[in-house]
Amino acid sequence: MEPAAPAPAGLPKPPALRRGAGRRRSGAKTGATASGAAASEASLDSGFVFTTAVGSPIDPRNPNRHWYAVRKRTGLDGYRFHDLRHSFVSLLLDLGVPPHTVREVAGHSDLQVTLGVYAHASVDEKRSALARLSELLR
Secondary structure, eight states: OOOOOOOOTTOOOOHHHHHHHHHHHHHHHHHSOHHHHHHHHHHHTTOOSSBOTTSOBOOTTHHHHHHHHHHHHHTOTTOOTHHHHHHHHHHHHHTTOOHHHHHHHHTOSSHHHIIIIIOOOOHHHHHHHHHHHHHHHO
């Protein structure tokens, strides 16, 4: 499988993430020293979706560390953190988002990665395809 390409600069964040970043930004301004607040503000605007409490990039192992506790608490034992990425991409495709857009959002280097790994037909898509074919053959 191809390694994920960096997300393009200027990739828009969903509104829920923008709202969350605004709350963190205001908390960083009030709870940090002047120099710390300036550094935090610069990091918050760096384009990272997941950051530390002060807005700096996280250690790549941190999501997994937190995921173990979350999955135990929620009864999701057996699911990997990476499974969230698979669900995210699969849901976008199920919503009808064009594959080239999903490829960019996921950071895949090639459209074949997006389509080959994630574009499996759902049961509803299969039913719909067969119903359309049935209509055509009547």
